[in-house]
Amino acid sequence: EVQLVQSGAEVKKPGESLKISCKGSGYSFTSYWIGWVRQMPGKGLEWMGIIYPGDSDTRYSPSFQGQVTISADKSISTAYLQWSSLKASDTAMYYCARPLDHYYDRRGPPGYWGQGTLVTVSS
Amino acid sequence: QSVLTQPPSASGTPGQRVTISCSGSSSNIGSNTVNWYQQLPGTAPKLLIYSNNQRPSGVPDRFSGSKSGTSASLAISGLQSEDEADYYCAAWDDSSWMFGGGTKLTVL
Numbered sequence: 207e208v209q210l211v212q213s214g215a216e217v218k219k220p221g222e223s224l225k226i227s228c229k230g231s232g233y234s235f236t237s238y239w240i241g242w243v244r245q246m247p248g249k250g251l252e253w254m255g256i257i258y259p260g261d262s263d264t265r266y267s268p269s270f271q272g273q274v275t276i277s278a279d280k281s282i283s284t285a286y287l288q289w290s291s292l293k294a295s296d297t298a299m300y301y302c303a304r305p306l307d308h309y310y311d312r313r314g315p316p317g318y319w320g321q322g323t324l325v326t327v328s329s
Numbered sequence: 330q331s332v333l334t335q336p337p338s339a340s341g342t343p344g345q346r347v348t349i350s351c352s353g354s355s356s357n358i359g360s361n362t363v364n365w366y367q368q369l370p371g372t373a374p375k376l377l378i379y380s381n382n383q384r385p386s387g388v389p390d391r392f393s394g395s396k397s398g399t400s401a402s403l404a405i406s407g408l409q410s411e412d413e414a415d416y417y418c419a420a421w422d423d424s425s426w427m428f429g430g431g432t433k434l435t436v437l
Contacts, residue, residue: 251417253426268425301374322373
């Protein structure tokens with residue numbers, strides 16, 4: 207069974223750094239792209255970027271380029287989303303997502319989702 | 330402001346058929362397939378429809394999708410109370426996924 211399990215909720219202060227994780231299991235982690243999606247409180251879904259753990263090829267949505275860093279450690283089947291200096295406006299739920307089976311391209315429909323990580327940034 | 334435009338709300342009574350529209354452009358819906366997601370309160374999005382009209386395993390056939398030109402629609406027939414949720418359309422656009430702003434479906 208394909209599973210994406212994300213790290214737990216975080217409460218941080220503005221200016222602090224943060225790295226959240228998404229661990230994949232039940233499939234070949236290096237064969238599928240993994241993307242990150244932001245959902246601000248009461249708002250819709252926003253695609254942030256995507257990584258191919260096989261070779262760490264990473265693409266960012268223009269809105270998030272330079273704001274976050276996406277990485278992966280294939281040895282432990284885990285993808286990451288990190289911030290170097292958090293802002294209050296980073297308060298949101300963050301989801302990782304993987305395409306459906308047999309969709310090996312980054313355009314594959316995100317069909318498997320993590321449970322989400324709530325990040326709260328407040329002084 | 331989302332690239333894909335959805336009505337903010339929709340409603341129907343149990344048993345009714347409801348449709349939700351999603352309008353885009355030639356760079357997204359016009360040249361790529363459309364997915365639909367259901368998000369129940371406090372949960373992660375769930376893929377309902379992919380490739381315009383395909384249902385993943387386990388999704389009831391009450392849910393159907395269609396696409397024409399730069400627009401797409403999600404139809405829900407035999408509306409049930411548990412269908413009350415937020416619905417999002419999504420399509421690839423140039424180099425990333427784009428989502429609609431979401432439609433809140435209320436079952437009256």
